[in-house]
Amino acid sequence: MKNYERLKGMIAATFTPMHEDGSLHLEMIERYADYIAAIGVSGVFVCGTTGESLSLTVNERKLVLEKWIQYAKGRFRVIAHVGCNSQVEAMELARHAMESGAYAIGAMAPSFFKPQSVADLVAFFTPIAKSAEDLPFYYYNMPSMTGVSLSVAEFLIEGKKNMPNLVGVKYTHNNLMEMGECLTLCDGTFEVLHGYDEILISGLAFGAIAGVGSTYNYLPQVYQGIFDAMEKNDLVTARKLQQKSIDIVKVIIKYGGGVRGGKAIMRYVGVDCGPCRLPIHPFGEEEYECLQKDLEANDFFNKKV
Incomplete structure (x- = not known):
């Protein structure tokens, strides 16, 4: 692997900008990248769950990644999510990420035909990781979306035997016992990127030093405050800030969750990412007005922490 260093701090899981008709709004990524650089996150995770990856075509995912790499201009790291239900398509995306200049790749487990064992998961990922063998590879563990809940610790141990570039896991799960196990595995060999924003302090208490989150896009001062x-x-300050995070997460859940509600919030930070792609139904203006009132009631627009 070339120039590999462990990730640290906030990695923003980016939304995919779209026009009202659901087509890609690639031009918005330049403004989005400038915004990301200004708020001080250390990297972006492109076309993951937040980026509606499985609602995009392979070619669209390539175009989005290319724009992020172009406009990052070395100011932050760009990590490409390449996970697909098709192993062949994931391999294609992994090769493209390496050739385009991404810093690393990550992939979630297939969610239609699911691996039944750790051995199945290793077999699925091995050719994907090898398709971008010069890049760090992270297993994106998110059982709530994939329905795959296999031992992550066992996967890391067995996977490393076949994938030298396997460096860790994006851990989007609330099984903190397993997360702690992964952090101490093989004397801390593997990176564990915390994935649930609303319990960030728990992951940091276990020893994580980096997180990947969608709400980092619009609450960076809160999460940087938690890290600090x-x-x-x-702990007093960390708990206070985590509660502010929880309050905003409760708002986005009210409006359909982190993808739908969070994408709508981007309008209020000056980076309008448009609607989600169907089957996630779009916001109407009346709903935007209600969202703004709920955000105001939770002190969202006060940037001081």
């Missing part, structure tokens, strides 16, 4: 407070062992 936990580093100083200031």
Whole structure:
């Protein structure tokens, strides 16, 4: 692997900008990238769950990634999610990511025909990882979306035997016992990227030093505050900020969750990413007005922490 360094701090899971008709709004990515650079996150995770990856074509995912790499201009790292239900398409996306200059790749498990064992999961991912062998590879563990809940620790141990570039896991699960096990596995060999924004302090308490989250896009000051407070062992401040995170997460759940509600919130930070692609139904103006009122009631527009 070339120039590999462990990730640290906030990695924003990016939304995919779209026009009202659901087509890609690629031009918006330049403004989005400038915004990301300005708020101080250390990287972006492109075309993951937040980016509606499985609602996009392979070619669309390539176009989105190319724009992120073009406009990042070295200011932050670009990680490409290449997971697909088709192993062949995932391999194609992995090769493209490496050739386009991505920093790393990640992939979630297939969610239609599901692997029944760790051996199945290793066999599925091995040719994908090898298609981008110069890049760090992260297993994107998200049982709530994929329905695949196999031992992550066992996968990391067995997977490393076949995938030298397997460096860790994007851990989007609330099984903190397993997360702790992964962090201490093989004397801390593997990176564990915390994936549930609303319980970030738990992951940091276990020893994680990086997180991938959708709400980092519009609450960066809150999460940077949590990282800073936990580093100083200031639990009072960390808990206070985590509660602010929880309050906003409750708002986005009210409006359809992190993808639908979170994408709508981007309008209020100056990066209008448009609607989600169907079957996630679009916001109407009346709903936007209600969302703004709920955000105001939760002190969202106060950038001080």
